Amino acid sequence: MTTAFRAVLAFALLAGFYILVALIVATAIFFDVLLLVDFHANTIKFAIVLTLAAGALVRALVMVSRRRAGDQPGVPVGREHEPVLWQTVEDLAQRVRTAPPHEIRLVAEVNAAVSEDTRFLGLKATRRRMFIGLPLLQTLTVDELRAVLGHELGHYSGAHTRLGAPVYRGRVSLIATVQGLGNHPFIQRLFTWYAKLYLRLSQAVSRKQELEADQFAVSIGGRQAMAGALRKIHATALGWDVYVSNYLSLTGAGGARPASVFGGFHALMSDPERQAEIAKQAEQPEEVSPYDSHPSLADRLAAIEQLPEPQHVPDPRSALTLLVDPNVAVQAVEQSMWTQQALAELRPVPWEELVAHGMYAGRNADALNDLAVAGQRVMGASRPYLDAAFEAIARGRQAELADKLRELGWSPSETLLAGVLGQAIEAVLIQLGEAKWTLSWSGPARLLFDDGEEVALSEYAAQVAADPAAVAGLRQWLGSHGMRHDYIPVQELATS
Known part of the structure; x- marks a missing residue:
């Protein structure tokens, strides 16, 4: 296929497009004029449809013609x-x-x-x-x-x-x-x-x-x-x-x-x-x-x-x-x-720091804040204490807690409460300096304790979410890591 033939093909196709637009605009004008010369009720529908379509076509082409190339990249x-x-x-x-x-x-x-x-x-x-x-x-x-x-x-x-x-x-x-x-x-x-x-x-x-x-x-x-x-x-x-x-x-x-x-x-x-x-x-x-x-x-x-x-x-x-x-x-x-x-x-920060901040912001920050807010609403607490959410689970009010999480924008699922609870507990450990998201070029970032052991809380969070009696053990475990019973998420304090 020669260059000349390519040019003819490109220009012919481009010209055909504008000819098609012109035909529709001309047809719309024809029906509009026809209405003025000899009004018929049956013609008005075609005239309106074609006129609106012609207007949309012209508007689209005008918008394209006004576009200007931006700055060159790089x-x-x-x-x-x-x-x-x-x-x-x-x-x-x-x-x-x-x-x-x-x-x-x-x-x-x-x-x-x-x-x-x-x-x-x-x-x-x-x-x-x-x-x-x-x-x-x-x-x-x-x-x-x-x-x-x-x-x-x-x-x-x-x-x-x-x-x-x-x-x-x-x-x-x-x-x-x-x-x-x-x-x-x-x-x-x-x-x-x-x-x-x-x-x-x-x-x-x-x-x-x-x-x-x-x-x-x-x-x-x-x-x-x-x-x-x-x-x-x-x-x-x-x-x-x-x-x-x-x-x-x-x-x-x-x-x-x-x-x-x-x-x-x-x-x-x-x-x-x-x-x-x-x-x-x-x-x-x-x-x-x-x-x-x-x-x-x-x-x-x-x-x-x-x-x-x-x-x-x-x-x-x-x-x-x-x-x-x-x-x-x-x-x-x-x-x-x-x-x-x-x-x-x-x-500008090293990748290790950016991954630690980014993973916390994307996975943990909202879970920690929203679980505390949901606990506050269920228990009627004066502030969004995280322990209020734990108390709601301890009293068997998991369904109410899940409803409040959905109101805060979380997607409904059978494991909603367990998932948010696990991510919130991870956030507490990070806030307390007990764990940190760690960069890996091989795969996803990993949340590790100081000794290098991976933080794996999904099964434990599911157990606590399903069993009110397990809340006492959770409180004791988090307390051993330094969490106070009146702990309030940092995000809430920063925005209050």
């Missing part, structure tokens, strides 16, 4: 800052017979990409940018990174990026249009059908372009380098997802943020148990869809194996060697990840 690096990286990119651009980018930006993503600012529906390029994910520099060898960058520059060489602007614009317009037609189901179904057709065709073109760009990558770095890069990127992306959802998501707890984002990611990816977990996950078959923008990893690897092997000198050094000072680059990209407000208000 950190720009000039030739004077990273001469080796720039020289590498410029040499590769010459190899694939295209102009180098005007700008290189390091980003906090497991990805490399290129973009072009264009005019005249993508026919004229004005400014080129290349984005290089810092996690890739941490993970890939020089050979592998050169292959990846060759792939991205191959998009320039094939004029793929120029077509990206109209394709993306059409995608955004179609999605906004479909969403804006919620009150007009028939017309919404029409545009949904067209959107699916557009996405299937445009994404098929994108997948073809990716395979073409892989040919450039192999011609530069060889089959082994490109195949290795794809496998590493796939596994690194899986690891980054784990890292973001289970670790970076703790940001903000206790007014803190991680002092070393990429240091933590390196630690996670270096952990043997986590490596085995990610490797196993990477072996799972990928789900494929006609709406995917990239071919599956298996398809790309199979296509690469069919390409000729070029002659080249291997370079197995870490890709970080292309940077003058990796530590400076890491710090700059980490700074770009945070808003000015986050930089001003969140303290």
Whole structure:
């Protein structure tokens, strides 16, 4: 499929969308005029429906046209800052017979990409940018990174990026249009059908372009380098997802943020148990869809194996060697990840401290506070004493206690009281300095006593929640750890 044909296809589909909008608007105008010329009661329904739908269409398109691209992500690096990286990119651009980018930006993503600012529906390029994910520099060898960058520059060489602007614009317009037609189901179904057709065709073109760009990558770095890069990127992306959802998501707890984002990611990816977990996950078959923008990893690897092997000198050094000072680059990209407000208000702390704060805030703080409040309401206490909740259990009023917890927002379940009780007891031990949430790069954080023994209270909490007679033993045990009978959660004192 030639570049010219791709352009015709993209523009034709985009033009067809606007023609469809114009037809509906014209039809609405026709019925409105018809009502003015020759009023009929049967016509008014069609006129109202079409006019409202046309208004929704025009409103959606106006909103899309007013959108402006935000600031570019990451950190720009000039030739004077990273001469080796720039020289590498410029040499590769010459190899694939295209102009180098005007700008290189390091980003906090497991990805490399290129973009072009264009005019005249993508026919004229004005400014080129290349984005290089810092996690890739941490993970890939020089050979592998050169292959990846060759792939991205191959998009320039094939004029793929120029077509990206109209394709993306059409995608955004179609999605906004479909969403804006919620009150007009028939017309919404029409545009949904067209959107699916557009996405299937445009994404098929994108997948073809990716395979073409892989040919450039192999011609530069060889089959082994490109195949290795794809496998590493796939596994690194899986690891980054784990890292973001289970670790970076703790940001903000206790007014803190991680002092070393990429240091933590390196630690996670270096952990043997986590490596085995990610490797196993990477072996799972990928789900494929006609709406995917990239071919599956298996398809790309199979296509690469069919390409000729070029002659080249291997370079197995870490890709970080292309940077003058990796530590400076890491710090700059980490700074770009945070808003000015986050930089001003969140303290940079070690991961151990952030995990301790984050786990307590996410698992224990609400349980401790809400159980005390529920106990206060059941027993009519003057303050939300935790012991009031214990007294409610001792008097067999567990059902009332559970009802109050549900009123406070806890989801109903048969084990609600036992679960909240266990988390609240954990919180007491943490507040008393008897236990602490401990960082683990291998898996979930663990709550440990000072001697390293894991705190496991779920069975004990279930026993206490079910047996009023067990409350006396709980009180005695917590008292031995330093809890007073009139203990009030810190959160309540701070907000009173």
